Amino acid sequence: MYLDIDCKNRDKIAALSDNGKTITYGELVDISKDIRELIGERNLVFVLCRNTIDSLVGYVAMAASSNVSLLLGAETDDELIEELIRTYSPQYVWEHENCSIEMLGNREVLYSYGEYNLIRYISEDKPHLYENLALLLTTSGSTGSPKLVRQSYDNISSNAKAIASYLELDDNQKPITMLPMNYTYGLSVINSHLLVGGCILMTEYSYVQKQFWDFFKTCGATSICGVPYTYEILKKMRFFRMELPTLEYMTQAGGRLLPELHKEFAQYANERNIRFYVMYGQTEATARMSYLPPEQSLSKCGSIGIAIPGGEFSLVDENGECISDNEIVGELVYKGDNVTLGYATGPQDLAKKDEREGILVTGDMAKRDEDGYYYIVGRKKRFLKIYGNRVNMDECESMLQGKYTEMECACVGTDDHMKIYVTEQGSEDEILDYISGKTGLNRKAFEVIYISEIPKNDSGKKLYSVL
């Protein structure tokens, strides 16, 4: 069964919620069987995720009953979810009973668990789903792009195994949710721990709230995970002074941690005998591609480390030739069983087979040092990482252009800070509200700047480099 959930002791607790609710591995298996009996296999199901047991049950039961889910954040802008529903026409939706999406109103409830319901959305023919397709995740769900990543059963199992191996996980582990479960990194934490029979501490409280840390301490969480911004906030919260005796390891991914911050956390971890892992990955590689072994965390500060067990990195130059010398920058290419099948931009793509055959051209520019450690130095594509989320600047432009047809705009910037140049004065504040609302990212991440004209070259292409 999915993530070997049926190979665990039935009474072992798989997840514990901050309200005291629990679910065992045996119950997860039983519910998965119920779901299979109820709706059969190979349906397309949308799972609207929160960090609760009820939400987790839906995700696991769909995957374990051979149904294919698309995981979406329950807090995602309603219009964006509706657009995806229209595009992909799922047969079923696993949603919170208070779900406010109009398109999903007044539907037949087939099954309930806690505060979640399984509803039938359409009863027409099932879509043709490729037999190894297990799960769909958004690439940049925040900009409403219908582009999804297709992950196979082998992808998920291979990546969870590799992660569990290098993090040295066992069934005593109790990770606490600090990232959304529909976010590839958050999901990888859940998957790798379910695989080893661990107990996931599920909470919707944020790590800037007291209830989160009370739950952490009461239940003895063993690890934390976060994107660069999480670590910035933890530092500002004077995390280094907190007493967390049960903490065994910390992981970081979702963008580049500033070397200074990397060093501070590595030092803190070293002093307290905590393992600190800086890692690198993409949704296109299921989640993880590399990790920096904790013992190298200080000596190789700023590095994304080495490929995960079973994976392999190489660098290629502009002509597609493999670079064999050290310290030469090239595009990073990853090879491994966790490289996903490919993308889907519409329902017809869900029938597609493996288009990548284990090779992922990452779009990240990197170099390798003499010891074989990799360093990311830049990006080929026009996107930013904002609070760990990939935000495609071209998609933002077209979203803004669709709403504000009278003006022109151009997006540039650095991670955690996007600059939006607009050719219309007076609506800066409204634009900030719009982009922040659509992406679900705090408005502090955006700056709207008036410019009389967007600089362009002779063929009309925007000149981002001069902005």
Add this chain to the structure above:
Amino acid sequence: MTNLEKYIEAFAEGLEIDKSVVKEGLEYQSIPEWDSVGHMGLVAAIEDAFDIMMDTDDIIDLSSFEKGIEILKKYEVEI
């Protein structure tokens, strides 16, 4: 400026919201601007306004407009 005015200003500046929104009943996550990102902006603004350094326990306890007033008493700021 009174301490209350300074306090309201710190909220408006820290969360990047209009002063009219800053009042009793304002809570963590009751508006989109007050998420984890906004929270740290708010903490920084309050610390600046009253020239204090808050403890971790108080940073994570700052869950509402009212709670902040209570916490500030510990730092000898009466609002």
